[in-house]
Amino acid sequence: MAKNISRRKFLKNAVIGGAAIGTGLGSYQITYGQAKKPAGPIKIGGQGAISGAHADYGWQMMAGATLAIEEVNAKGGILGRKLELKFMDEELKPATAVKNARYLVTDWGADFLFGVDSSGSAMALGPVLAELNRLHFFCHAATHRLTEELVAQRGIPQIFRMVAPVYQDALAAWIFKDNPEIKRWAGINCDYEYGYVAWNLFKENIKKFRPDVEFVAAAWAPFWTMDFSSHISAVMAEKPDAIFATPWAGEGVMLLRQALMLGVFDKIHAWWQGMGGSVDLLEGISREIEGDKFKGKLWGTARYIHNFPVSPENKAFVDAFRKRWGKFPNYSAEASYSTIYAIKAGVEKAKSIDREKVGAALEGIELKTPAGVRLIRKEDHQAVYTVPAGRVIKSPDYTIPILGDLRVIPAKDYFRHPPFTPVAATK
Amino acid sequence: MLEKLIFQGLIGLSLSMYLWLLAAGLTLVFGVLGVLNFAHGSLFMLGAYATFTFYGKLGLNFWLSILLSLVSVGIIGAILERFFFRRIYEIDLPYQLILTFGFILIFDDLVKMLWGGVAMIPPLPNFFEGHFQIVGRSFPYYNLFIIFAGAAVALLLWLTLEKTWWGRMIRASASDREMANAIGINIPLLFTTVFVFSAMLAALGGALGTPVRVVAPGIGTAMIIQAFVITVIGGLGNLKGAFVGALIVGILTSFGILLFPIFEMFIAFVVMAVVLMVKPEGLFGK
Numbered sequence: 266m267a268k269n270i271s272r273r274k275f276l277k278n279a280v281i282g283g284a285a286i287g288t289g290l291g292s293y294q295i296t297y298g299q300a301k302k303p304a305g306p307i308k309i310g311g312q313g314a315i316s317g318a319h320a321d322y323g324w325q326m327m328a329g330a331t332l333a334i335e336e337v338n339a340k341g342g343i344l345g346r347k348l349e350l351k352f353m354d355e356e357l358k359p360a361t362a363v364k365n366a367r368y369l370v371t372d373w374g375a376d377f378l379f380g381v382d383s384s385g386s387a388m389a390l391g392p393v394l395a396e397l398n399r400l401h402f403f404c405h406a407a408t409h410r411l412t413e414e415l416v417a418q419r420g421i422p423q424i425f426r427m428v429a430p431v432y433q434d435a436l437a438a439w440i441f442k443d444n445p446e447i448k449r450w451a452g453i454n455c456d457y458e459y460g461y462v463a464w465n466l467f468k469e470n471i472k473k474f475r476p477d478v479e480f481v482a483a484a485w486a487p488f489w490t491m492d493f494s495s496h497i498s499a500v501m502a503e504k505p506d507a508i509f510a511t512p513w514a515g516e517g518v519m520l521l522r523q524a525l526m527l528g529v530f531d532k533i534h535a536w537w538q539g540m541g542g543s544v545d546l547l548e549g550i551s552r553e554i555e556g557d558k559f560k561g562k563l564w565g566t567a568r569y570i571h572n573f574p575v576s577p578e579n580k581a582f583v584d585a586f587r588k589r590w591g592k593f594p595n596y597s598a599e600a601s602y603s604t605i606y607a608i609k610a611g612v613e614k615a616k617s618i619d620r621e622k623v624g625a626a627l628e629g630i631e632l633k634t635p636a637g638v639r640l641i642r643k644e645d646h647q648a649v650y651t652v653p654a655g656r657v658i659k660s661p662d663y664t665i666p667i668l669g670d671l672r673v674i675p676a677k678d679y680f681r682h683p684p685f686t687p688v689a690a691t692k
Numbered sequence: 693m694l695e696k697l698i699f700q701g702l703i704g705l706s707l708s709m710y711l712w713l714l715a716a717g718l719t720l721v722f723g724v725l726g727v728l729n730f731a732h733g734s735l736f737m738l739g740a741y742a743t744f745t746f747y748g749k750l751g752l753n754f755w756l757s758i759l760l761s762l763v764s765v766g767i768i769g770a771i772l773e774r775f776f777f778r779r780i781y782e783i784d785l786p787y788q789l790i791l792t793f794g795f796i797l798i799f800d801d802l803v804k805m806l807w808g809g810v811a812m813i814p815p816l817p818n819f820f821e822g823h824f825q826i827v828g829r830s831f832p833y834y835n836l837f838i839i840f841a842g843a844a845v846a847l848l849l850w851l852t853l854e855k856t857w858w859g860r861m862i863r864a865s866a867s868d869r870e871m872a873n874a875i876g877i878n879i880p881l882l883f884t885t886v887f888v889f890s891a892m893l894a895a896l897g898g899a900l901g902t903p904v905r906v907v908a909p910g911i912g913t914a915m916i917i918q919a920f921v922i923t924v925i926g927g928l929g930n931l932k933g934a935f936v937g938a939l940i941v942g943i944l945t946s947f948g949i950l951l952f953p954i955f956e957m958f959i960a961f962v963v964m965a966v967v968l969m970v971k972p973e974g975l976f977g978k
Contacts, residue, residue: 320809489914515811528830
């Protein structure tokens with residue numbers, strides 16, 4: 266019961282943007298008299314984690330989509346139709362994600378779907394999309410299997426991913442390959458699909474550059490781990506030179522705080538925090554960064570960072586987002602913002618909202634987005650674009666820490682390419 | 693190898709103490725009031741939120757914030773006992789579970805309404821920063837403090853129950869409620885105070901965690917399962933059992949992460965299963 270109440274309450278707030286646009290009744294009245302125009306708004310259903318330690322991601326996703334929908338609607342919508350948004354909580358639970366998608370399509374009448382934070386939820390949802398027959402733009406879930414297995418191999422055409430997958434986390438292999446002093450790597454990773462794949466991909470890639478590296482320890486932390494000290498202490502017992510970590514959001518902040526308390530940064534050369542460039546994580550450790558507690562050893566990337574690239578599109582997006590929400594946009598916001606514009610581009614190219622036509626129109630398309638030019642790869646429906654890695658620093662130009670000392674490796678170098686060879690999604 | 697085990701054991705010990713603070717109140721309420729209060733985890737969460745608000749938001753002194761959060765959660769506990777739990781002492785356990793589970797959902801939504809769903813971590817008080825060397829490794833002062841705090845609570849509880857008049861009344865009413873009533877113990881008042889006391893223990897666990905652990909809706913539910921495992925291992929309603937159970941679960945989980953990283957939590961449940969098979973009433977159960 267309470268779940269429903271909270272969802273209802275959230276939705277009331279979440280769709281302020283969508284509802285304020287007031288498409289429902291208004292556009293019906295207009296379109297009734299014009300029989301040839303398609304009736305009503307284009308309905309876009311989203312879902313993300315909007316409660317718990319990872320809640321900022323779902324909020325950001327909702328905020329990015331709302332901003333784009335307001336912009337598009339202010340300019341007359343898509344093919345003359347306004348957009349309407351409904352956003353739900355996936356709770357990082359696969360069963361909830363599937364239930365939400367079914368509700369959004371069959372009860373609410375969504376024409377397009379987007380969102381989803383957890384890889385586990387995404388993998389459960391993938392096969393259901395074929396049955397629901399709606400395009401779904403994934404804005405955060407990062408497992409390579411979503412696009413490699415479900416699209417490229419099993420051919421589920423409804424799946425698109427707008428955000429950089431777990432290839433991004435393995436970028437560490439390119440960043441640290443020229444550091445001879447780093448030989449012994451240890452991993453502290455999420456105890457589910459994302460953590461397994463990130464760690465395995467990293468190991469595979471760095472071995473190619475550096476056959477001499479060793480993987481001395483690995484600890485696994487499930488969702489809702491609140492005390493990482495046992496994990497940190499277990500891997501530090503093997504005296505690693507560097508640590509590869511994937512816990513994200515609030516859990517990432519806790520992990521880094523607890524690592525500081527255990528004096529880890531006195532003993533290692535580098536700490537790679539996969540999604541260390543995520544805005545909520547940077548906010549969470551801003552006091553420690555200002556005090557230089559990490560001694561410049563903390564590195565990370567993200568699936569988009571607001572200070573890259575330096576382009577008019579990115580500046581316009583960041584400014585509009587800050588004006589609308591008073592915060593810096595995180596990557597899930599940029600991905601959902603770009604999703605709305607991808608839907609616009611696809612529908613306008615196909616001149617229809619038909620699933621097959623829009624899907625075909627998007628294959629191979631190049632979109633100008635805040636994160637740079639996104640190429641939607643035909644074979645796996647994965648958006649290909651470059652995100653740099655960097656050192657976490659305090660910059661006088663920003664109120665929160667940012668990734669600086671940026672290392673730009675082109676996406677084509679570190680993204681995997683079809684035909685895909687399998688990567689283990691196990692510990 | 694021995695050094696690794698010692699250090700990991702110490703880390704596990706600090707983990708045990710968080711669990712002990714939570715399990716103590718859970719088992720106390722079961723032992724005296726006869727209610728399995730699943731909403732106990734929510735009181736832990738409210739303690740964390742209250743401390744976050746007083747300390748992280750309003751910038752009050754850390755110790756004062758903890759004290760204020762204990763008082764706030766104590767008041768909530770008094771209201772819960774007086775107006776809700778008191779009505780369910782005589783009915784079957786499944787109905788009690790429904791009420792306490794209902795409160796979990798209510799409190800989770802309440803904190804979402806008041807504080808939002810996003811996780812928060814206040815800054816670490818300066819005096820907790822730093823670490824000292826032990827078996828060649830760095831051990832945080834904060835974890836040391838938690839170990840002492842947990843031990844102090846254990847000692848205080850033991851002294852209260854064994855050496856004070858109030859403790860005797862509690863033990864008397866736990867073993868025979870009617871007889872205790874007959875000899876003039878004010879049972880309703882005693883139950884309220886015990887419930888408030890256990891709520892404050894839960895709040896203390898939540899409060900002490902705020903500077904290093906996340907404050908978010910759902911943290912209580914995440915913790916209560918472990919606390920429940922602990923009380924089952926130690927024997928439901930038995931404080932000594934809860935303390936030993938917390939030590940077993942915390943330290944074994946920590947060793948598990950070091951020695952069998954693929955399983956971790958699994959070990960605590962194996963211990964529980966073995967205890968249930970060999971001694972279903974728990975290690976210290978009657």
